[in-house]
Amino acid sequence: xxxxxxxxxxxxxxxxxxxxxxxxxxxxxxxxxxxxxxxxxxxxxxxxxxxxxxxxxxxxxxxxxxxxxxxxxxxxxxxxxxxxxxxxxxxxxxxxxxxxxxxxxxxxxxxxxxxxxxxxxxxxxxxxxxxxxxxxxxxxxxxxxxxxxxxxxxxxxxxxxxxxxxxxxxxxxxxxxxxxxxxxxxxxxxxxxxxxxxxxxxxxxxxxxxxxxxxxxxxxxxxxxxxxxxxxxxxxxxxxxxxxxxxxxxxxxxxxxxxxxxxxxxxxxxxxxxxxxxxxxxxxxxxxxxxxxxxxxxxxxxxxxxxxxxxxxxxxxxxxxxxxxxxxxxxxxxxxxxxxxxxxxxxxxxxxxxxxxxxxxxxxxxxxxxxxxxxxx
Amino acid sequence: xxxxxxxxxxxxxxxxxxxxxxxxxxxxxxxxxxxxxxxxxxxxxxxxxxxxxxxxxxxxxxxxxxxxxxxxxxxxxxxxxxxxxxxxxxxxxxxxxxxxxx
Numbered sequence: 293x294x295x296x297x298x299x300x301x302x303x304x305x306x307x308x309x310x311x312x313x314x315x316x317x318x319x320x321x322x323x324x325x326x327x328x329x330x331x332x333x334x335x336x337x338x339x340x341x342x343x344x345x346x347x348x349x350x351x352x353x354x355x356x357x358x359x360x361x362x363x364x365x366x367x368x369x370x371x372x373x374x375x376x377x378x379x380x381x382x383x384x385x386x387x388x389x390x391x392x393x394x395x396x397x398x399x400x401x402x403x404x405x406x407x408x409x410x411x412x413x414x415x416x417x418x419x420x421x422x423x424x425x426x427x428x429x430x431x432x433x434x435x436x437x438x439x440x441x442x443x444x445x446x447x448x449x450x451x452x453x454x455x456x457x458x459x460x461x462x463x464x465x466x467x468x469x470x471x472x473x474x475x476x477x478x479x480x481x482x483x484x485x486x487x488x489x490x491x492x493x494x495x496x497x498x499x500x501x502x503x504x505x506x507x508x509x510x511x512x513x514x515x516x517x518x519x520x521x522x523x524x525x526x527x528x529x530x531x532x533x534x535x536x537x538x539x540x541x542x543x544x545x546x547x548x549x550x551x552x553x554x555x556x557x558x559x560x561x562x563x564x565x566x567x568x569x570x571x572x573x574x575x576x577x578x579x580x581x582x583x584x585x586x587x588x589x590x591x592x593x594x595x596x597x598x599x600x601x602x603x604x605x606x607x608x609x610x611x612x613x614x615x616x617x618x619x620x621x622x623x624x625x626x627x628x629x630x631x632x633x634x635x636x637x638x639x640x641x642x643x644x645x646x647x648x649x650x651x652x653x654x655x656x657x658x659x660x661x662x663x664x665x666x667x668x669x
Numbered sequence: 670x671x672x673x674x675x676x677x678x679x680x681x682x683x684x685x686x687x688x689x690x691x692x693x694x695x696x697x698x699x700x701x702x703x704x705x706x707x708x709x710x711x712x713x714x715x716x717x718x719x720x721x722x723x724x725x726x727x728x729x730x731x732x733x734x735x736x737x738x739x740x741x742x743x744x745x746x747x748x749x750x751x752x753x754x755x756x757x758x759x760x761x762x763x764x765x766x767x768x769x770x771x
Contacts, residue, residue, distance in 0.1 A: 304673035312672075346720055348705050352713035359734070366736055389716055393727055402724055404731075408715055423724070457704040458711050463721045464730070488716050514733060514762055519718050522733040522760040526722075587676060594683035601690050605697070618752030620725040629701045630694035637687070 300583075303576070307583045310563070321548075322592055328544045329596025329644055330603065335537055336636055337604045337628075338612065339527040344631035346523035349461060350516075354488035356497060357389075357514040358504060368483035373508055377487065380503050382496045388484040390473055394438065394466070399427045401622040405466045407473050415469045417451040423463030423622045425453045441478040448472060456625075463624035545644070549651040561659050568664035577660035578653060585652030589645040596644075597637060605630045723753035733760050 311318045358377065360369040374386050390407035403424060413419055420430060430436055430450050438446045454462045473479065491500055501513045564577055603611060608627050617623045711717065719731045728735035729751060749755060 301671065301673040301677075304676055305671055308672040308676060342720075342722075345705065349708045349712055349720070350718070352709050353718050354716050357718060357734070361736065364736060366734070387716065393730075402727070402730065404721075406715060410714070421721075423721070454711075455707065458708050460720055460722075461708050461711055461717055464724045465715075465721070467715075512736075514718070518760065518762040519733040522762070523720065525758045525761055526732060527756065527758070590680065591683075594680070594687060598683065598686050598690065605694075615752060615756065616723070618723060618725045620723060620753070622724045624721050624724075629705065630697050632691065632694045634691070 300579075303580050304583050304587070307580050307587060310580075311584065311587065318588065322588060324544065325548065325588065325592035325644075325648075326596045326599070328541050329593055329640070330599045331537055332541050332644070333597050333600030333640055334603050334609065334611065335527075336640065337600055337630070337632060338609050340636060341604070341628040341631045342527065343524055345460070345629055346526070347520055350519055350523060353516050353519050354387075355491055355494065355516050356489040356501065357486055358489065358508075358511050359486040359514070360508075360510055361512050362510065366486075368480065369486055369511070370483045372482075373511070374487060376507055377489065377504060380500055380507070382491050382493060382500050384490040384492045387488045387490075389486050389488055390470060390479075391485050392473075392477060394476070396428075397439075399621055401427055401620075402464065403466050403622075404464050405468050405473065405476070407470045408467050413451065413467050413469045415471045416449060417469070418448045418472075419452045419454060419465075419467040420450055421454045421462040421465040422456050422459045423624050424466065425450075426625075427622050438476055440476045446472065446476055459624045460626045463626075464622050545647065549647055560656075564656065564659045565664040568660065574657075574660045578657050581653050581656035582649065585649035586645075589648040593641060593645050597640065601630070601632070604628060723751075723757065725753055726751040729753040729757055732757055733762070735760060 358369065358373070360367045360373070371388065374388065377383060377386050387409060392405050394403045394405050395401075396403060401424075407413075418436065420428075420436075425431060428436060430453075432450050432452055434450050435447050436450060438448065440446050448468070454465065454467075468476070474481065489500070491497055497515060497517075501515065504511060504513055567577055567580075568574075603609060605628060608625070609616070613623075718733050721730065722732075723729040
């Protein structure tokens with residue numbers, strides 16, 4: 293065993309010396325390789341963590357949302373629909389939801405206004421998310437002005453700012469009383485934004501959904517499962533930016549692999565010839581090339597993974613921020629919870645280290661099996 | 670010192686850091702569990718349906734509530750112009766509704 297380890301160390305010594313002879317080329321290769329792994333691992337960590345957290349947070353989302361559609365667009369739903377739905381067997385409760393969007397011309401941001409079911413927001417007051425507090429510099433006791441549907445200015449006092457820990461769901465949220473919501477949007481009191489349902493037996497959800505669509509054909513039903521699936525597919529690999537990043541990484545790997553697999557340079561062939569002439573076996577040459585591939589790819593892989601972890605979980609995905617922000621003025625500041633597991637690291641290892649190492653060995657094996665005399669000439 | 674020693678020490682340090690990464694992730698998850706619970710509670714209390722990831726357009730703010738028209742709200746021929754629309758995939762429920770038309 294000791295002899296075997298010593299042999300490996302000797303070959304690593306030789307390989308490192310050989311790599312250091314072409315310092316510039318190999319250091320730049322290491323940097324580019326690390327960057328590719330960094331991008332791939334960052335996407336993988338970020339997407340997996342967001343998906344996992346979404347599934348945990350949204351497990352308590354409404355079991356079923358019923359919305360009215362007119363000409364393919366979401367419209368307010370009449371309160372009379374509530375009674376029709378309540379009469380369906382298996383429906384435990386039906387709740388109304390009042391919510392909408394408000395564009396704030398002062399900062400150019402969109403807010404989500406919502407009337408909480410439990411009346412803990414008195415008229416004339418609002419509770420705001422941290423994102424709004426940040427862009428409007430509004431804190432408890434301050435007032436915010438809203439322009440109503442008829443052009444009047446409504447002044448509301450900030451009663452409370454929602455906790456920073458809830459920013460992932462509440463950054464742009466304004467909790468408002470029903471009276472103020474009506475004044476702001478001039479809502480017809482006979483209708484609400486949409487309805488949410490609770491059913492006695494979750495296994496009956498699809499049956500109840502079918503019954504609703506039969507009784508109220510102008511509605512659409514969104515099940516909790518569909519909400520969860522939305523976030524499971526949110527950063528789908530077919531999404532625009534995702535495919536750009538993945539294709540970029542894939543192309544970089546193809547270039548690396550092609551460079552290696554297309555054959556060795558004259559200098560490298562000569563080196564192999566000399567090694568064979570001084571007594572190296574073919575297996576020794578292949579072992580040296582194996583270590584060459586491993587030194588470059590394993591170092592890049594480990595550095596890339598560690599940098600990706602720091603990037604996503606310590607800097608809040610700083611490099612992705614411009615893309616994620618888009619044109620949004622109000623951007624939630626949240627740190628992704630690290631849902632990282634060994635399977636992600638292993639799959640990344642097989643995606644990056646193995647192909648490169650194989651691509652390094654194959655041409656060397658071909659060169660090493662040729663007569664040293666002809667290789668050196 | 671031999672060159673292989675430098676490499677092997679570097680490899681060992683990186684491997685230890687990799688293991689520490691998992692340890693950090695574990696403790697961070699434990700520490701964040703109560704905040705995840707808080708967010709989940711807010712979702713239940715207010716009947717929320719979506720995460721606040723993108724606020725620039727209504728159909729990316731409430732991804733699960735989007736309808737077929739929302740990305741083309743300016744005109745039926747208008748292309749997607751919000752950056753977040755090119756990152757987020759459309760909700761699967763839309764594809765279900767549109768299944769027969771595709």
